[in-house]
Amino acid sequence: MFVLVNLKTYPCDPVEVAAAVRDVNDATDARLAVAPQAAHIERVAETGVETWAQHVDAIEHGSNTGHALAESVADAGAVGTLINHSERRLKLADIDGAVRAAKRADLETIVCANNPAQIGAAAALGPDAVAVEPPALIGTGTPVSQADPDVVENAVEAAANVDSSVSVLCGAGISTGDDVVAAGDLGAEGVLLASGVAKADDPQSALEDLVEPL
Numbered sequence: 001m002f003v004l005v006n007l008k009t010y011p012c013d014p015v016e017v018a019a020a021v022r023d024v025n026d027a028t029d030a031r032l033a034v035a036p037q038a039a040h041i042e043r044v045a046e047t048g049v050e051t052w053a054q055h056v057d058a059i060e061h062g063s064n065t066g067h068a069l070a071e072s073v074a075d076a077g078a079v080g081t082l083i084n085h086s087e088r089r090l091k092l093a094d095i096d097g098a099v100r101a102a103k104r105a106d107l108e109t110i111v112c113a114n115n116p117a118q119i120g121a122a123a124a125l126g127p128d129a130v131a132v133e134p135p136a137l138i139g140t141g142t143p144v145s146q147a148d149p150d151v152v153e154n155a156v157e158a159a160a161n162v163d164s165s166v167s168v169l170c171g172a173g174i175s176t177g178d179d180v181v182a183a184g185d186l187g188a189e190g191v192l193l194a195s196g197v198a199k200a201d202d203p204q205s206a207l208e209d210l211v212e213p214l
């Protein structure tokens with residue numbers, strides 16, 4: 001399983017969490033990575049953890065003030081990027097452009113979507129993976145893999161119907177090892193999570209519990 005920890009803009013120490021993700025990754029068969037804010041990518045990547053961006057824009061070098069250029073994110077140390085996270089929604093054309101920009105910079109891509117229908121559309125854009133996240137469950141601690149298993153199974157089916165090479169992750173409310181196992185049982189190849197680790201008093205302990213059954 002792939003466990004991608006999104007730090008969003010939570011007031012955690014990104015380097016401390018990154019070091020915990022790195023150490024737990026080294027002690028498990030699961031693949032763990034972290035997605036810090038853009039301003040923290042370089043410091044996080046220096047810990048040796050697999051580092052992802054939270055977003056890139058559908059742009060090239062040029063006059064794009066305030067945008068996130070895929071090449072700059074890669075230069076800072078990211079190896080992949082989320083696109084169209086529920087908290088950073090894009091228009092369809094911009095999702096397509098962001099996937100292309102990420103590929104140009106050799107970044108792995110995960111396109112997020114709200115539901116299985118959107119997952120099918122996202123898979124058609126040719127990302128490496130898609131992630132289904134019902135917005136109503138994000139940050140609630142109620143795991144999508146248990147509260148809404150149909151959405152995960154239907155997302156897996158929707159992606160496979162379009163392109164069987166596109167992996168499917170799920171996210172929202174996932175905070176325990178049982179939640180991750182349930183996601184895998186529904187056909188997800190990974191999970192996207194945030195508050196369960198970024199808001200934990202002891203992120204390393206939270207991560208150890210997450211991967212313990214894997």
Ligand SMILES: O=C[C@H](O)COP(=O)(O)O
Binds near residue numbers: 006133139141
């Ligand atoms: O990117 C992560 C997802 O939005 C899930 O967030 P959460 O684990 O806090 O529910």
